[in-house]
Amino acid sequence: MDLRNFGLSNFGLEPQLLSTIQDMLDFADDHDRAGRAPPEQPIRAYVRDAKAMAATPADVKEYPxxxxxxxxxxxxxxxxxxxxxxxxxxxxxSGERTEREKDEKDGVKYLRMERRVGKFMRKFVLPENANVEAINAVYQDGVLQVTVEKLPPPEPKKPKTVEVKVA
Structure with missing residues (x-):
């Protein structure tokens, strides 16, 4: 069920609240009463991947x-x-934040949960001049920075000189 179809934002509900309610409904749709997820289905996998991508904002910069x-x-x-x-x-x-499982094993009960847990993913189509053999990833202070070097520009083609023969 998608709450956006009901126009609830017109009733003054904050988008964040709607998002939380939507996540709770999605969990209920995706799990049985015991909290077990059903066998993997292609449509559910696609929706899950789309949500993971939407939940992973990123900046992209181009340097020389x-x-x-x-x-x-x-x-x-x-x-x-x-x-x-x-x-x-x-x-x-891509990856997964699994902090919640550890807390549940320790008997911790959440009174409020706003930080997202679960899978995350982003896909970026690289430009033609990206050097996929020269990629560096650094993770520091909760920020991932992936640097993809550019290929050197192709050298201009030199004109070919054809010798003119006298017949």
Missing amino acids: NSYVFIADMPGVKAAEIKVQVEDDNVLVV
């Missing part, structure tokens, strides 16, 4: 010699972040 992708990921351990290149030109940043 590189492209830099910056994503805030507070509370995520570096070991839980994966940076890959798919199809030779798609940069994929």
Whole structure:
């Protein structure tokens, strides 16, 4: 169920509250009464991936010699972040924040939960001049910075001189 279809924002409800309610309804749709997720279904996987992408904002900068992708990921351990290149030109940043499971094992009960847990992912189509062999990822203070070096510009083609023969 999508609350946006009911026009609840017209009743003065804050978008953040609507988002939280929507997440709760989505969880209820995706789990049985015991809290177990159903077997993986392609549509649910697509929706989950779309939500993970929407929940991972990022900045992209272009420098003279590189492209830099910056994503805030507070509370995520570096070991839980994966940076890959798919199809030779798609940069994929993904991972999972699993802090909630640890707390549940320790008997902690949440009274309010606003920080997002679960999977996150972003995909970026790289420009043709991106050097996928020269990628560097640094995670510091909850911020991931991925630098993709640019390929050097191609050298201008020199004109070919053809010798003219006398017949």
